[in-house]
Amino acid sequence: MENHGSTVFNHERLEVYRAAILFIAWVLDLLADAEKVGDVKVQLDRAATSIALNIAEGNGKYAAKDRCRFFDIAHGSALECAPGLDVLVAKGRFTDAEIREGKQRLLRIVRLLIGLIKSNSVNGGVGLRLGLGRGREVIGLKFPSRSYR
Numbered sequence: 001m002e003n004h005g006s007t008v009f010n011h012e013r014l015e016v017y018r019a020a021i022l023f024i025a026w027v028l029d030l031l032a033d034a035e036k037v038g039d040v041k042v043q044l045d046r047a048a049t050s051i052a053l054n055i056a057e058g059n060g061k062y063a064a065k066d067r068c069r070f071f072d073i074a075h076g077s078a079l080e081c082a083p084g085l086d087v088l089v090a091k092g093r094f095t096d097a098e099i100r101e102g103k104q105r106l107l108r109i110v111r112l113l114i115g116l117i118k119s120n121s122v123n124g125g126v127g128l129r130l131g132l133g134r135g136r137e138v139i140g141l142k143f144p145s146r147s148y149r
Contacts, residue, residue, distance in 0.1 A: 011056040016112035020052040020074070023081075023105045030094070030102065037093050044084040050077035051109060064120040071120065075113040082106050 011017045027048050031041050051074045058070025085099040085106075 009056070011059040014055065014059060014116075016109060016116060017052060017055045017059070019105065019109050019112065020048070020055055020078075023102070023109060024048045024052060026102055026105060027081075030098070034088075034093055037088060037091075040084055040087050040091070044081060047077045047080040047084060050074065051081070055113075064122070067120045068117050071113055071117045075110060075117065078106050078109045078113065 024045075027044055031037060031044070034041065054070045054074035054077065058067045058074065061067045061070065082103060085094075085102050088094045089096055089099060
């Protein structure tokens with residue numbers, strides 16, 4: 001991200017915010033020429049945008065509880081994006097290989113958000129999960145071939 005002059009908002013200094021902005025650009029690039037992705041495209045755009053917006057808004061809050069609430073919403077939006085990418089694969093619009101980078105970006109964002117939540121949380125983020133289910137990464141999901149439909 002470019003720094004236009006000396007004005008820099010605090011959230012722009014956050015690694016997770018910069019990662020979220022790069023994920024938005026990656027999603028837009030992925031879907032730019034995609035045909036017939038319909039509602040999934042809109043939902044992915046909204047969820048990806050929500051990650052960055054909630055990080056910025058949360059970082060501007062003074063109370064730790066308020067910051068955590070917005071970081072938690074951003075966390076949920078990041079977890080929402082991952083199955084959105086899976087749906088595109090399930091619908092045959094993309095391959096696992098084509099969405100793998102996006103899943104890896106999301107995993108990094110989720111981990112960074114968990115760190116922010118833990119550092120701002122009274123209970124240290126007890127109960128937070130990566131959303132991966134028992135610690136397994138789910139980047140290379142296998143979907144049935146079209147012949148099974």
